[in-house]
Amino acid sequence: MRALTFLCAFLCMGSAGVASAEVLRLGQPLCHAVSSVVPAGDAIPENFACTGKPQGYQKGTLWLHDMLPIGADEQDDLSLIIHSSRFDRLFVYFTYADGAMERQDVRSGDFGSHWRAGGQLAFRAPHRDVPLVGVTMRFDKVASANLLRMRLVGRGEESTQTTGLATSIGAALVLLLAGAIYNASLAVAVRRQFSAWQAAWASCMIVWGACWSQLHLFFFPGMAGAVSAQICTGLSCLAISLATLSAVTALDEGYVSRWARRTALVLTGCVALLGVPLSFMRSGPIDALAGVLGILVLANLLAVAFCIAQAWRRGSHEARSFAGAWSVPMVVLGSIEFIDTNTMFWGGGSQILILFAAAWQTLWLSVAASRSHARLRIERDMARQAEAQAQELARRDSLTGLPNRRGFIERVGTVLEQSQQQGATVALLLIDVDWFKSINDVYGHEAGDVVLATIARQIGPHESRTCTVARLGGEEFAMMVAGLEDFALKRFAEDVRREIAACDHGEAIGRRNVTVSIGLAKAATGADFRSLYRLADEALYDAKRQGRDQVVVRTLDVLDSSAAEDIERAALGS
Template sequence: MVRESVVLRLFRKILIVWCAIVSLGAGAFGGPAPAFADVLRVGRPLCYAVSRTVAKDGGSPLVFLCAGQPEGYQKGTLWFRAMLPLGADRRDDLSLIVHSSRFDRLLVTFSYADRAVERQDVRSGDFGTHWRAGGQLAFRAPHRDVPLTGVTIRFDKVASAHLLRMRLVGRGEESTQTAGLAALIGAALVLLLAGAIYNASLALALRRQFSAWQAAWAICMVAWGACWSQLHLLFLPAMAGAVSAQICTFLSCLAIPLATLSAITALEERYVSRWLRRATLWLTAGVFVLGIPLSLMRSGPIDTLGGVLSVVVLANLVAVAFCIGQAWRRGSSDARSYAGAWAVPMLVLASTSFFDADAMFWGGGSQILVLFAAAWQTLWLSAAASRSHGRLRAERDMARRAEGQAQELARRDALTGLLNRRGFIERIGTVLDTSRDRGEAVALLLIDVDWFKSINDAYGHEAGDVVLAAIARCIAHHECPSCIVARLGGEEFAVMVAGLDGAELMRFAEGLRQQVRDCEHGDLIDNRNVTVSIGIAETITGADFRALYRLADEALYEAKRNGRDRVVIRPPDAANPCTDDLDQVAVGL
């Protein structure tokens, strides 16, 4: 209960931070932008022109349209022009931020009031120093003494104009936003990577299919986040542009089936209807199948296919929600964990449909929200898996303890608490082997209560049991690793002791006999003294237990014949060593 409350408090803190981030994004980062940090769209203040073939360098159209949407540009050239009011750059030098997409070439031209122009360009596979974290390209207008009047942006063979996002920001703002966006991306990727490693370790340790799918999904999201944010260009600069965009599309279409499979495999079949499970898997397969051509396309109906894919993805998410809801209603505990994990991603995807997220989080937009929603889902499911694993581990430990206690009880005498015959035989093997290796003497003491039948006959079997329990208490405190005490049955006890021989062994046995004699049993048997006879067999030649038991039994009967209440010791029988296995002793006993 304590651990669970700690986890719940942790999730509450994460939720508060999440809400704060969303609030900041919707307010500080998503609110109206000043003139020098405007999002460029067609008609405000962006105009466009189209050439159905790739235009020659230096060429520029004479007519730009400021209404409608550009068409027929995928195999040609698409121009955008943004005219700026005079003095727009007096606050700071401006930077153009372009969120990269699939194109062959991008040329940016800055125009000044004195008719001077400055050109900067990048090509697919070579972004130079213009790439920034968050899938962005930055073009800084050189500072001059005359105002900047306009910006012309030329794309050659761009795949989709609808996927382009462009902003004008101050140069100082650009540096700050780039650093902040990189920090957000890094935090999300670290959380996802930690979740991937943790779930992979759970999959290996517990052999759980759900954890394996969850780890694969988290790894896929890490790869997508690194590719989308262009962090991979630190190591693979040649992947800049169209190749990275195509890989991102494929990874995003792969991540959704992996997430769906992790949810479906976590819910037991008895909690989800077969038709609902199959429908969800078919929708998941549809997402993956549609994602393959979309990731390969450089031209054609990309926007149309993307719209169809969005509908299928939404239907897939709804189907997963129904699976979780049905399993929850039928009593699945895993469904509750998945409900908390999937709630945030679904809310994020739904919320981006109601407000424009392009300008949020310093241009990171909905991709940042998706990254943090994925990190939330990974953390939530990792914690849920940890709780489930902890619960299973606690149940397993309790079962093992109960099994150990049952096994120990099976080796103990119920009346006296001493080892019984079975437990004694199992324990003496260690003492014999250790003493044989060390060359120590080993002795077996058989202890038999004198005239015990007369006690039962005179005072009843209940009084006899009390006497046996009292005798057991007298000799039990001698039990240690080198001294094993047991009740073999009836009124017969046994002590196996190592490291004592000769006079020391005799003093030890006499001490036991005297302790039993001095034991008081009270009025239960009319203050009658109870005595024992002890037979001892010792060896230093490595004889086995059966040989010791035979010699000790002979010594015990000799003590009985000589008047009882005495100790008789039988010297080692070195002339006839026995080689019987310890496992055969149980038959002899």
Template sequence: MVRESPMLRLLKKILATLCLIASAGLVGLCGSSPVSAQALRINHPLCHAVSEEVAPWNVAPSTFACIGQPERYQRGTLWLQAMIPPKAYDRDDLSLIVHSSRFDRLIVAFFYADGAVERQAVRSGDFGTHWRAGGQLAFRAPQRDASLTKVTLRFDKVASARLLRMRLVGRGEEGTQTTGLATLIGAALVLLLSGALYNASLALAVRRQFSAWQAAWAASMLAWGTCWSQLHLFFFPAMAGALSAQICTGLSCLAIALATLSAITALEQVHVSVYLRRTALGLTGCVFALGLPLSLMRSGPIESLGAVLAMLVLANLLSVAFSIGQAWRRGSREARSFAGAWAVPMLVLGSTSFFDADTMFWGGGSQILVLFAAAWQTLWLSVAASRTYARLRVERDIARQAEAQAQELARRDALTGLPNRRGFIERAGSILNISRGRGDVVALLLIDVDWFKSINDVYGHEAGDLVLQGIACCLAPHESPFSATARLGGEEFAVLVAGMGDVELMRFAEALRHEISSYDHGDVIGHRKVTASIGITRSTIAADFHSLYRVADEALYEAKRGGRDRVAIQLMDAPDRYSDLGEVALKC
């Protein structure tokens, strides 16, 4: 079972909490009553008038057309007028909500039955106190004894009349809806921020290209959501209006490109055909190539280019969907994660094509849907990536553990379980270095089983192996931080000890010899006694293992020649006497 990292658990808690906040907001949205809200559109019931040049601020058109679409207004002035039928609203505390677009100036005039006119104005770079979360401007009709008869809006150099959205709502409902919309937007932005930070940390930790692209995608959507919702005006009020709208267009195209790159680069080439991969990347390039100049436009065929851009985005999403589907069929594990992540954004973008979402979500329109879909996608992929990396980490740890075990086995004698010659030499080198620094005496004991060949000849090699295992049981307890044991090969064993004086060393060797000779091998060779000869050397000077081995081997032969089952010791007098011991030991 893959264990979740603390960061992943924290991410899930943040996701759950913010989803509850968003759900509460959506419940409040569905439960709100839009009885007094009225969407204002051109011809329904807005009438319009156009000046091909920017008109003086105090000049109003004499007539308004209530049919057809306004034209040639992008470099001039567009007036929109809504007549308020008598007693159409039960209250006189109305607010006009305008979704900001690309314009130079907007003047809203409220006309009353007693002839009074109240004007409020904003311009690009200065929305004052009129801006609201969700890309909206709010103009509150002043309360008067006379009833409101009509509302006129004047736009100077507006980019597109078709993209304007306006609503008349009660002032109390305006505050409630603005608060609810701000809560939803804040929850979505926090989700995107969490995803961006988490993916960025993953990219730095695991050096994976996918996490870097995903972090960039989440950051771009976070920037887009902040800019669209106008929350950035808290810090940069001069960006209000056309500049923010242009930046939003560029960021949306950038986000689509980054999302496509994150998906395509995460899918292995063997799982996606070259044609689909090139198609998706080519469409992404087209979206970015068209979106960049569109974001800079203030006039011209913005609506027609926007429609072309929408078709390119849809084609791009379909190419990514086909790539994910093909990779899934070919067994890609990443494709399953992407399928769950991309399903919601694609359903959202597809569904907005079949119903009008502009007046929904307290005026947030399809943008709020896209914002939450993006938050869903980045959080889903963050969790999926974390599980993948956690699984890879477990597999890596298992591989490292197996490698460490293999290395340990390579340093162990398979028959007795003691370190072999390689492991003993490495351990002895460490002990010698420590002892040299502390000034301790180091001694090497070479132990050779007496008449071992006869045991193999009489009782068989299997019995001989059992005898060697018994001797290993006598030596194994003497392994410690300052001593090492080993089977060097055949019937030869070794013990390296540090810090023992002469008397203590001889007592230790005699006790070891006695323990070996007293070991009961009755189940293997009956009452035959197994003895061993021990050769010892000790050194008070800086000596290496090969030098110790050469002198201890000479002492061992002396014990053999003396009748076996005994201990012989030979001291190292001077290092120059054994200058060639390394070469001799290697030959052994």
């Protein structure tokens, strides 16, 4: 039960740590005295009990007393370090060999200059020519004697330890802050529930760490003492719940059995529900409830570990990330069951271990979330690339690799728009292979395909920003050209015709020449594709009728679009 109380206290009792009064090992064990009510004066009891446990002090006063061994303060002035807990007021009396007594005190809400980083209070014994022989502490309305931890160190050692502890806490809080900001931004960017839970958990641990370490007293000195301890209790239980929710909800339902998930969530709810009254308690069975809460916390951790292990076994990538993230906190929680950490880490004890374990966990999960997000982005980019490729293939002729009719029509729209904006001439060339049916009949369709592919390779390099090339179907090709005037346009069309006629098709059809007829329709500006195509088709028909292997040019007189449509309708009506 002491181990469970120990675990629960450092998790859920905020700025207090669990240890018996014997943590202050200065000669004889600490002796105690109890008053059921808070005394009005400063009188110290004459009788102290050095055996047994104090009882009935929660609404009164608890006295702790220890005699120092001879020569304890010869090397350095001494400082009494007390890890603060829930109390109304604390008096420290330093007794000297000549009978003199020096008193220092703090109260909840006012720690003055005595508070230190790491949830500690420092009381420096005034230097006198006579040795210090005893220390007496008076706690008014302290919540639990089991939550008190004291150390007596040299003043120089106290300054060094306080500085080192403050630096360590600051480093851990900065790491947690970085993780919280990153996960919050990731949750907003990709809208992942896990990142939101993780950001909330890291933020909760930041506030808990600031309250436990008392760094918040720089800004809110009135929160010193019991208020901060109570806030830490609620925050620690909330942190446990958020950590569990972030782990359980991140694992896909297919990888974790329903009963395991529900068990973890129910235990998390019990931790949160029990943490609420425990955070408000100032008296009563705090130790007993801490023991119950410790059992729930352990059960909750085991349930989470089981969910992670089950998901990992079933092949979940998230489970592997969580296993690495939760391994350190679980090792820390397990090790402090068997190792006394109260006097370690400059007095930071188990809390500083938990703070760094939390920083490790949030950074690990941030890296894991980054890798997962990067993997999803890669998969998304690959999917988009595949979709773009599929769309491009749908616009390409499978035999020649040139754009098909659909792709050609989409591209010529851009050419027509640009030519209209620039006031440039635009022309459409319809190219038809002469006597292509006889090629298929004599040499076979495979030979015909070779001929078409050869022609496509010949005209394909003309593809540019101002020229679009396509195979419209069968033996018909098309080219849309912008920016060429009359003479240059006619020469371009003739060059295309001669280049095709010069192609070598020997492997497919031997020495037979393959020629093409070209119908060319040109317009100044404002032409539409349908009008150009109709005119180019008429020019192509004339080229075929006049003997093939030639270029016939037609010019489109562009009218206002509405007027042209009216003329067309009138012609159709007549």
